[in-house]
Amino acid sequence: MGEALSLLPWIGVVWLFGIGLYGIVTSRHFVHLTGCLAAIQSSSYLLLLAIGYRYGAVAPIFYDKKPGTQAVDPVVQALVLTDVVIGATVSALLLALILQLHKHAGTVDPQAMRPMGRAGVADGRQRRGGRVG
Amino acid sequence: MNSVFADPAAWPICIVAGLLTLAGVLLAGAKIVPTLLSDIVTLAATAIAGGMAAVLAMRIGDHPALYWMGGWTPRQGQAIGIAFLADRAGAGATAFAGLMFTVAIWFARGHFAGARNHFHVLMLLFLASQCGFFFAHDLFDMFVWFEMMSVAGFALTGYALRSPSLDGALNFTILNTIGAYLILMGIALAYARANALDFSAVRAIAQGQPDDPLLIAAFVLITTGFLTKAAQVPFHFWLPDAHAVAPSPVSAIFSGIMVSVGLFGVARMVWEVFAPCPVVRHLVHVGLMSLGCGSAVMGAVMALMQRHVKRMLAFSTVSHVGVALIGVGLLGQQGLGGSLLYLAGHGLIKAVLFMIAGIMLSTLGGIDEIGLRGAGRPIWPAGIVMGACALVLAGIPIGPLDAGAQMMDAQARSSGLHGLTLVIGFAGALTGGAVLRVTGRVFFNLGPTSGEEDAAPTDDEREHANRPFAAQLVPVLALLAVWVLFGIVFASGAEDFALAAARDMTLDADFFPRRGLPHVTPVLPWLPALIAMAIASADLNRHHIPDAVYGAFAGASRPAFRMLQAIHDGVIGEYVLWMMAGLVFLAGIAILGC
Numbered sequence: 262m263g264e265a266l267s268l269l270p271w272i273g274v275v276w277l278f279g280i281g282l283y284g285i286v287t288s289r290h291f292v293h294l295t296g297c298l299a300a301i302q303s304s305s306y307l308l309l310l311a312i313g314y315r316y317g318a319v320a321p322i323f324y325d326k327k328p329g330t331q332a333v334d335p336v337v338q339a340l341v342l343t344d345v346v347i348g349a350t351v352s353a354l355l356l357a358l359i360l361q362l363h364k365h366a367g368t369v370d371p372q373a374m375r376p377m378g379r380a381g382v383a384d385g386r387q388r389r390g391g392r393v394g
Numbered sequence: 395m396n397s398v399f400a401d402p403a404a405w406p407i408c409i410v411a412g413l414l415t416l417a418g419v420l421l422a423g424a425k426i427v428p429t430l431l432s433d434i435v436t437l438a439a440t441a442i443a444g445g446m447a448a449v450l451a452m453r454i455g456d457h458p459a460l461y462w463m464g465g466w467t468p469r470q471g472q473a474i475g476i477a478f479l480a481d482r483a484g485a486g487a488t489a490f491a492g493l494m495f496t497v498a499i500w501f502a503r504g505h506f507a508g509a510r511n512h513f514h515v516l517m518l519l520f521l522a523s524q525c526g527f528f529f530a531h532d533l534f535d536m537f538v539w540f541e542m543m544s545v546a547g548f549a550l551t552g553y554a555l556r557s558p559s560l561d562g563a564l565n566f567t568i569l570n571t572i573g574a575y576l577i578l579m580g581i582a583l584a585y586a587r588a589n590a591l592d593f594s595a596v597r598a599i600a601q602g603q604p605d606d607p608l609l610i611a612a613f614v615l616i617t618t619g620f621l622t623k624a625a626q627v628p629f630h631f632w633l634p635d636a637h638a639v640a641p642s643p644v645s646a647i648f649s650g651i652m653v654s655v656g657l658f659g660v661a662r663m664v665w666e667v668f669a670p671c672p673v674v675r676h677l678v679h680v681g682l683m684s685l686g687c688g689s690a691v692m693g694a695v696m697a698l699m700q701r702h703v704k705r706m707l708a709f710s711t712v713s714h715v716g717v718a719l720i721g722v723g724l725l726g727q728q729g730l731g732g733s734l735l736y737l738a739g740h741g742l743i744k745a746v747l748f749m750i751a752g753i754m755l756s757t758l759g760g761i762d763e764i765g766l767r768g769a770g771r772p773i774w775p776a777g778i779v780m781g782a783c784a785l786v787l788a789g790i791p792i793g794p795l796d797a798g799a800q801m802m803d804a805q806a807r808s809s810g811l812h813g814l815t816l817v818i819g820f821a822g823a824l825t826g827g828a829v830l831r832v833t834g835r836v837f838f839n840l841g842p843t844s845g846e847e848d849a850a851p852t853d854d855e856r857e858h859a860n861r862p863f864a865a866q867l868v869p870v871l872a873l874l875a876v877w878v879l880f881g882i883v884f885a886s887g888a889e890d891f892a893l894a895a896a897r898d899m900t901l902d903a904d905f906f907p908r909r910g911l912p913h914v915t916p917v918l919p920w921l922p923a924l925i926a927m928a929i930a931s932a933d934l935n936r937h938h939i940p941d942a943v944y945g946a947f948a949g950a951s952r953p954a955f956r957m958l959q960a961i962h963d964g965v966i967g968e969y970v971l972w973m974m975a976g977l978v979f980l981a982g983i984a985i986l987g988c
Contacts, residue, residue, distance in 0.1 A: 282974065285572075286967035291564065294966070298571055305578045312586040337585065340534055344578060347541045351571050354545060358552050358563050366557040374561050374964045375851065 270311030277304035291359040291369040295352055302348045306341045313337030403459035405450045406478040406529040409443045409488065413522035421515045432511035436499055440521055444492015447525070451485035451891075458482070458898050460531060473592035479531035481898040483734070486891060487528045487658060490738055493876065494650045494745055495521045501749050501869040502643035505756070505857060513553065520546035520647070524655055533581045533591045533667075540577070540659065544570050544623070547652060551640040558853055559639040561964065566636035568966055569973065573622030573629070576977070580615030583608050584667075593666045601670040610984050613668045613677070617660055618977045621682075624656030626719055627689040628976040630712045631962060631969040634696075637708035642752025642857060645704060649711040650745035654737040657715060661722050661730060665900045675725060675905065676987035681980050683723035689716025690817050694824035696962070698929070699955055701763045701847040703751050703832055707744065710787065710825035714740045717818050721802040724809060726906035731896035732801025735888065739794030742877045743783050747829065749870045750780045754836065755857040756866070762852045763832050768839030773863050777837025779870060784833060786877075788826025788926035789819065791919035793881030797889050809906045822922040827929030834934045841934035845948065846955050 277300050284297030313334030319326060321335035363369050416439050420432055458481035462468075466475025499517055523546065526539035548570070552563030585591060587608045588599040600609055618629070625633035633653070637645045660682070668674040693713030700706035718740070721733025753776050755761050758769045770777055789796055799818050806814035834840040880888045936944060961968070 282970065285568070285970050288967065294568065298568060301572060301575050305575045305582065308579055309582045309585075312582055336591075337582070340578075340582075340585075343534070343538060344541075347538070347545070347574075350545055351541075351548075351567065354548055355564065355567055358548075358560055358567070361552070361555050362557065362560040362564065365555065365560060371564075371966045374565070374966065 270307055270314075274304045274308045274311070277301070277307060289370050289372060291362070291371055292356070294371055295355045295359070298355070299348070299352060302344075306344070309337040309341050401459075401461075402450055402453045403461040403478075403480050405446060406480050406484070406488075406525070407461060407463070409446055410478075410522050410526045410529070413439060413443055413518050413525065417515050417518035417522065420511050420518065424511055424515070427511055429511060432514045433499070433503055436511075436514040436518060437496060439518065440492050440495040440499060442492075443521065443525065444489050444496060447485045447488035447492060450480060451482050451489060451895075454480050454482065454485060456894075468592075473590055473595045476535050477531040477592060478529040479593075480529065481895075482891065483658075483662075483895040483899040484528040486734075486895050487654075488525045490741065491521060491524050491528070491651050494647060494741060497745065497869050497873045498643040498647050498650075498749075500872075501646070501752065501866065502641070503861070505641060505643060505752070513550075516546050516550050516553075517647075520550065520652075524651065527655060528658065531593050531666075533584060533593070533596065535591075536659070536662075537574070537577055537581055540623070540655075541574050543652070543655065544574060547648065550644045550647075551636050553641055553644065554639070554857075556639075556855065558855065562636040562639035565964065565966055565969070566632045569629075569632040569969055570622055572970065572973065573619040575619075576615045576622075577619030580612040580617075580619070583612035583615065587612070593662075596667050597670065600668055604671045605673065605988070606671070607988070609668065609671060610673050610677075610988075611981075613663065613671070613674050614977070614980050614984055616663055617677075617682070618973075618980060620656045620659040620663070621685065621719075621976070622656070622973065623653070624660065624715055624719065625653055625689075625712050626685050626716060627692050627712070628972040628979075630689065630693070631972060633712060634705050634708040634962065635964055637711065638702055638705035639853070639855070642704070642748055642755060645707075645751070646745040646748035649707065649748060650741035653711055653715050654718075654741060657718055657722065657733070657737065660719070661733070661899060664722065664725075665730070665903070669900075669903060669905075673984055673987045677980065677984045678723050679725055680987070681723075681983040683720050685976070685979075686716045686719030686721075686723055687817055689713060689719065690821040691716075692958070694821045695955075696958060697825045697828045698831075699846050699850055699959065700828070701844070701850045702852045703754065703761050703763055703836075704748065705851070706763075706828050706832065707747050707751060710828065711740075711744055713821040713825050714744070714787075717799070717802075717821055720814065720817065721798070721805070724802065724805045724811075724906065726805045726808070727893065727896045727900050727904045728808075729802050729805035729906075730900060731889075731892040731894075732798045732803075732805065734798070734895055735794050735801065735892040736798030738888075738892075739786075739796070739798055739877070739881070742873060742880075743786050743795065746870055746873050746877075747780065747783050747787075749866075749873070750776050750783075752857060753863065753866050753870075755855065757863050758836075759856045761855055763835055763847065764844050765852075765854075766836045767841065768836070770837035771839060774837055775867060776863075776870075777833050779867075779874065780837070781830060781833040782874075784826045784829035784926065784930075785923050786826075787822060787829060788923040789822035789919075790923045793877060794885075794888055796919070797881075797885060798892070801889070801892070805906065819922040819925075823925035823929065826923060826926035827933070830926055830930035831933045834930060841936070843936040845933060845936055845944075846952070849956075849959060 281297045281300030288294040318331040318333045321332040460477045462475045523539045523542035530536035548567040588596040622629040697709035718733045721729045
């Protein structure tokens with residue numbers, strides 16, 4: 262039982278990473294893609310929390326506990342908290358970029374992206390016919 | 395206060411905190427501080443930061459020092475605090491970053507009129523987090539600085555708010571964020587084994603359990619993340635899309651220093667933390683060197699096929715950083731020192747080239763090589779600078795780029811790898827040839843017939859600079875002067891410093907002995923530059939080549955070229971799959987090496 266339970270978070274990590282990755286690869290909408298990125302992010306948090314977990318231990322708050330009581334590792338929790346902040350920044354920035362993209366290009370489909378923008382390739386073709394050819 | 399300045403170990407935190415505070419103040423006063431004042435203050439701050447780091451590198455000498463934040467020194471052998479490491483590698487890199495930022499911000503004056511001072515705030519944040527990264531001596535601390543730097547970079551890429559730059563910024567953000575989470579997972583695995591995040595503490599555990607699979611997995615994940623930032627094949631796909639569309643001063647920073655930050659991270663991880671693991675050394679020697687070779691070759695071929703000048707320069711960055719990655723993979727002090735010197739030399743030249751591209755954008759109103767044919771004649775001085783830089787890029791035997799290449803080559807020969815000169819020469823000849831072709835076509839009206847580059851993506855972007863051409867050229871010339879200073883006047887000093895920085899970074903370990911520089915015939919070092927000139931003149935005189943000869947050559951190479959163009963199609967999903975393939979490749983080498 263304990264073995265299976267300690268394996269569970271690891272399966273969760275792989276699962277979350279896998280569906281996040283699948284979502285990003287197949288995504289047709291940038292907001293959906295941002296959500297998938299958050300799933301990958303969550304898999305790293307789950308991994309960190311699983312690493313710091315101790316069976317039968319209390320939360321690492323010693324307000325009403327005797328010093329020396331077995332507690333879960335507070336370091337990984339601090340890491341997760343720090344990274345939640347970074348993740349929120351990245352998500353906010355992504356959503357702002359997507360909003361601007363919607364305003365300027367009228368589409369938010371990642372599959373429609375081409376280097377130098379969608380217009381760039383067609384423009385190049387035109388120019389080739391016009392000036393060089 | 396006096397004691398802070400007396401103790402050089404405390405300088406890194408002063409540099410980082412000072413830059414961060416200034417960024418905060420400028421942001422708070424965004425509505426009231428005039429742009430000219432923010433220009434002056436930002437320039438002064440970046441110059442002072444770089445200068446302080448340079449003095450620190452001299453003062454710290456052979457005695458790298460740790461600074462424990464808040465006085466949390468290790469208790470009973472347990473590192474519970476977070477430390478900054480002041481050594482010549484970190485301080486030297488910071489000094490270089492300070493120089494690059496100062497020149498880039500100087501060049502950017504007038505490029506962002508009406509945007510208030512948010513550009514300055516982002517640049518200061520960018521520099522501060524880079525400095526933090528260079529000095530970090532703690533896995534998670536390093537990761538946080540890395541992410542801060544990335545976020546500033548993402549925002550700067552999309553600064554122009556045009557559809558292509560937003561696409562590039564999204565691409566950049568998504569791929570690099572996935573890379574960052576891989577780093578975080580790697581750090582988690584390292585922490586699971588070592589119960590510590592300080593470099594020395596993790597290294598001590600690695601020494602005790604050199605074959606631990608958890609540590610090896612941690613290294614694979616962390617390296618994948620850093621290689622994504624360093625834009626190595628197959629993690630490089632975001633770079634040409636982002637560098638090509640970012641504002642030119644920002645592209646100069648990206649290629650000049652940000653990409654090198656990824657490589658610096660890999661080197662730090664290899665030497666300061668994971669070097670005791672034999673599997674990691676095998677992985678670095680085999681895996682990273684093959685990725686470096688792949689990047690050097692593919693970046694060079696792709697560069698030759700571009701018509702969008704900034705995109706071409708971006709691919710050339712992939713190629714040259716690939717060469718530097720080989721230097722890291724050589725696992726010797728001389729190779730690492732050569733790699734650092736090569737990166738510095740490349741950064742200077744590539745920043746100059748991106749600034750010239752910026753001048754083209756603002757004065758000629760475009761960046762398309764074919765569309766601008768002959769348009770550059772009125773600003774021929776820029777063309778001369780660009781041609782000279784192309785020759786340096788190709789590897790003429792002068793300056794830090796070549797000195798670094800020679801150091802790496804000497805190290806490679808001592809490990810029995812004699813082919814490195816070929817890879818370096820190939821990368822130099824093709825990228826140098828590509829830039830020479832642009833110079834000839836845009837500034838000297840050559841090359842009426844275009845070839846394979848015709849099919850490459852392009853854009854009708856333009857930038858607005860409300861300053862005359864001469865004023866824009868001054869920072870470019872200043873950066874070239876620095877190159878001359880380090881390349882010719884202080885050449886041996888720069889070489890010694892790079893070796894000393896490598897010695898600090900490797901903690902004085904050396905897995906392969908050093909050897910003297912090889913004696914070669916006087917013609918050989920000029921060969922890549924001669925080939926570059928040959929490539930450029932063949933491309934520019936295509937109308938003189940008989941159709942049968944050209945047709946046969948183009949017909950033979952077209953399928954490969956088309957395939958390479960096709961995989962760089964800007965679709966994020968495919969780029970992510972390539973990235974995972976790279977991760978599997980590295981993991982496979984690690985498993986086979988066990």
